[in-house]
Amino acid sequence: MRAEIETLVDDIKQGIGLLRRHLDWDQSLKRLEYLNQQAEDPNLWNDAQEAQKLMRERQMLEDSIAEIRRLTQSLDESIELIALGEEEGDKSIIAEAEETIRALKRDIDKRQIDTLLSGEADANDAYLEVHAGAGGTESQDWASMLLRMYTRWADRSRMKVEVLEVHDGEEAGIKSATILVKGHNAYGMLKTESGVHRLVRISPYDSNARRHTSFASIWVYPVIDDNIEVAVTESDVRIDTYRASGAGGQHVNTTDSAVRITHIATGIVVQCQAERSQHKNRATAWSMLRARLYENELKKREEAADAIAASKTDIGWGHQIRSYVLQPYQLVKDLRTGVESTSPQDVLDGSLDPFMEAALAHRVHGSDVQVEDIA
Numbered sequence: 001m002r003a004e005i006e007t008l009v010d011d012i013k014q015g016i017g018l019l020r021r022h023l024d025w026d027q028s029l030k031r032l033e034y035l036n037q038q039a040e041d042p043n044l045w046n047d048a049q050e051a052q053k054l055m056r057e058r059q060m061l062e063d064s065i066a067e068i069r070r071l072t073q074s075l076d077e078s079i080e081l082i083a084l085g086e087e088e089g090d091k092s093i094i095a096e097a098e099e100t101i102r103a104l105k106r107d108i109d110k111r112q113i114d115t116l117l118s119g120e121a122d123a124n125d126a127y128l129e130v131h132a133g134a135g136g137t138e139s140q141d142w143a144s145m146l147l148r149m150y151t152r153w154a155d156r157s158r159m160k161v162e163v164l165e166v167h168d169g170e171e172a173g174i175k176s177a178t179i180l181v182k183g184h185n186a187y188g189m190l191k192t193e194s195g196v197h198r199l200v201r202i203s204p205y206d207s208n209a210r211r212h213t214s215f216a217s218i219w220v221y222p223v224i225d226d227n228i229e230v231a232v233t234e235s236d237v238r239i240d241t242y243r244a245s246g247a248g249g250q251h252v253n254t255t256d257s258a259v260r261i262t263h264i265a266t267g268i269v270v271q272c273q274a275e276r277s278q279h280k281n282r283a284t285a286w287s288m289l290r291a292r293l294y295e296n297e298l299k300k301r302e303e304a305a306d307a308i309a310a311s312k313t314d315i316g317w318g319h320q321i322r323s324y325v326l327q328p329y330q331l332v333k334d335l336r337t338g339v340e341s342t343s344p345q346d347v348l349d350g351s352l353d354p355f356m357e358a359a360l361a362h363r364v365h366g367s368d369v370q371v372e373d374i375a
Contacts, residue, residue: 001082005098008105012075015108022115023064032061116360121222122188126181133215140173142199142214147177152350159183165273187222192359194220195321202327211327221295230290238262244273259285268292337362
């Protein structure tokens, strides 16, 4: 067996081992056996809601166990085929088995990322806020570039984007914006993007073509399901209405249809101006507020609240998660994981998965994460 294939086989075996540990293999087998017994109980559907919950868990375990068995069997068969091909001198058998092994490696890599997305809200849709830092037009233009970057990433990931509010800059760019990203694992993938993003470039707004450094912050929180209750009443908040800014026609600009809700105890502020109806904007803003309060609790449980709160309060040096350098050289570097790309334009066009995946692994495994440059 060639050295390249031997390395892939070792990586696949290690990946299968990680998947088995993540699933807690022995306990999952016992749990599935118990759930199968419960499924045969004629009294199970006396409580329809509990029965549906049990059947969903059973199906999930069945699928996970079957997939690990499939990967293991496919690897074993490929190894045997290579040995057979070498023994008989049949290069076509060897080539087919090697291609199967390469496909298995890609499959394992994807499934290892899926195991990192096991948080209680990871599968949910996500709200993403962009806020320009200090620096006027420069930072506001950078904020609009980030908004475009995440919209492009969502398009690449076959997710849908709804713009909830945009506050335009005086000359160019945006002061802030909020979008809703709809898709499976939207929050799980985007949650590691919260923090300050730094841009270094020759400014298109500087007649002397000097290099400028700009900052903008990203804030991501999950859309919460209807069955998740977050206690908040009107006495806990201050509600303001104002005229929407930006495009939208004469009606938008002449009525107080936009809504801002401030949660007094935490200082959390949400706002929506997507609809012409103040009633609809108010309902959306309430949903956003409940989501933000829920996300606060998630972050506390993940023991990451301090670091993220710091990145929210100071959009500048010392709280960055990623640096984008366009001049004097081309480099995007994640300051948490060390992952780099020498093609900033691809990143700004939405090629973010390598950064997100490394950040997810870093969050789960700490500093013990393999760092690779990406072209």
